[in-house]
Amino acid sequence: MLIFRYLARDLLSSTFAVCTVLLLVIISGRFVKYLAQAAAGELDAGILLAVIGYRLPGFLELILPLAFFLGVLLAYGRFYVQNEMTVMIACGMSQARLVVYTMIPSLFVALFVAWLSFDVGPSGLRKAEALLTAQKERGELDGMVGRHFYPLQGGKGVTYSEEVSEKGIMTDVFLAENNPDAVDGKQLVLVVAEKGHQHKSDPKQPGYLVLENGYRIQGIPGQADYQITRFEEYGQRLSKPKKSGRRAKADALPTEELLKSDKKANIAALQWRFSVPVLVLVVTLLAIPLSKTNPRQGRFARMLPAVLLYVVYLVILNAARGAVEDGKISSSLGLWWVHALFLFIALTLLFLPVVRQRLKQNKTFGAK
Numbered sequence: 001m002l003i004f005r006y007l008a009r010d011l012l013s014s015t016f017a018v019c020t021v022l023l024l025v026i027i028s029g030r031f032v033k034y035l036a037q038a039a040a041g042e043l044d045a046g047i048l049l050a051v052i053g054y055r056l057p058g059f060l061e062l063i064l065p066l067a068f069f070l071g072v073l074l075a076y077g078r079f080y081v082q083n084e085m086t087v088m089i090a091c092g093m094s095q096a097r098l099v100v101y102t103m104i105p106s107l108f109v110a111l112f113v114a115w116l117s118f119d120v121g122p123s124g125l126r127k128a129e130a131l132l133t134a135q136k137e138r139g140e141l142d143g144m145v146g147r148h149f150y151p152l153q154g155g156k157g158v159t160y161s162e163e164v165s166e167k168g169i170m171t172d173v174f175l176a177e178n179n180p181d182a183v184d185g186k187q188l189v190l191v192v193a194e195k196g197h198q199h200k201s202d203p204k205q206p207g208y209l210v211l212e213n214g215y216r217i218q219g220i221p222g223q224a225d226y227q228i229t230r231f232e233e234y235g236q237r238l239s240k241p242k243k244s245g246r247r248a249k250a251d252a253l254p255t256e257e258l259l260k261s262d263k264k265a266n267i268a269a270l271q272w273r274f275s276v277p278v279l280v281l282v283v284t285l286l287a288i289p290l291s292k293t294n295p296r297q298g299r300f301a302r303m304l305p306a307v308l309l310y311v312v313y314l315v316i317l318n319a320a321r322g323a324v325e326d327g328k329i330s331s332s333l334g335l336w337w338v339h340a341l342f343l344f345i346a347l348t349l350l351f352l353p354v355v356r357q358r359l360k361q362n363k364t365f366g367a368k
Helices: 001-039 045-081 086-088 097-138 255-260 263-288 303-326 336-367
Strands: 147-150 156-165 170-178 189-197 207-221 225-238
Touching: 001 045, 001 097, 045 086, 045 097, 045 263, 045 303, 097 147, 097 255, 097 263, 097 336, 189 225, 207 263, 255 263, 263 336, 303 336
Parallel strands: none
Antiparallel strands: 147 156, 156 170, 170 189, 189 207, 207 225
């Protein structure tokens, strides 16, 4: 039991460290993407942390299998390099016992991943999609802040305000757009005003940008033939908010709904949710023999081929899901053949050296 606690503590600490690093990398990349959309006015900056928080369980669901796989490689690689594993084997630690000791923490990780995969992950994805859909369907200038240029829908123009109050009152407004009434399409319309605000008489209809005390300048850039109009109030019609064309993704549907569905995409999504915790168990069996090394090779000697094998496993699994969705593979076969293939590889790597050693011993005793 003492050896089990020692192995489990080292495995989980290595897994936690790897998981933290991978999670920071993924969150940083996704946050930069959302931040760029917020800077372009496509998203409200206030929902960025909420979207990341809702997506966090989905990130963990994919990161934890790889983190535990690398954790086994790093922990056991250190044991072999520092000859601790040699001492354990000399004291009676068999291959079967090492597998059992490793699979116990792996089972807890698999159960946690299953909870994320079946419940928390889809729920968070639904909430994140709801936020993003609401952002897609908002008006052109909803969420506008001061000192930022906001493109109008269709790329027909751009608007800017020096300051926007909490009530939506804009000051020092600038609006530039191509003149839709011009025959040649080269005329540009510039509007500057002291104040402005959005006016909506019907939420289902497009609103107006109402500007006060300003000038409207119309003409072709580079030519002196232009027209200046002073106004006390000027209305610019805004585009109607777009209805999001997003359909409910299979990954965001509740597990209960997937169980009742006979659609190929939903069946593939359900099998994927079962596959993620199974992936944890299979890659654990793969990591045990792949972590075996000697002090001369170093603990990272087999890291690259092990990671490549994991990538191949994940790529084939994802390709099998796509084949189930397209109907190229029957749903009964589904993704299970991939797990069976790599389970066979793991068992071969685990017990083939033991079988060879016993055959060699039997041959030696037979010769005597």
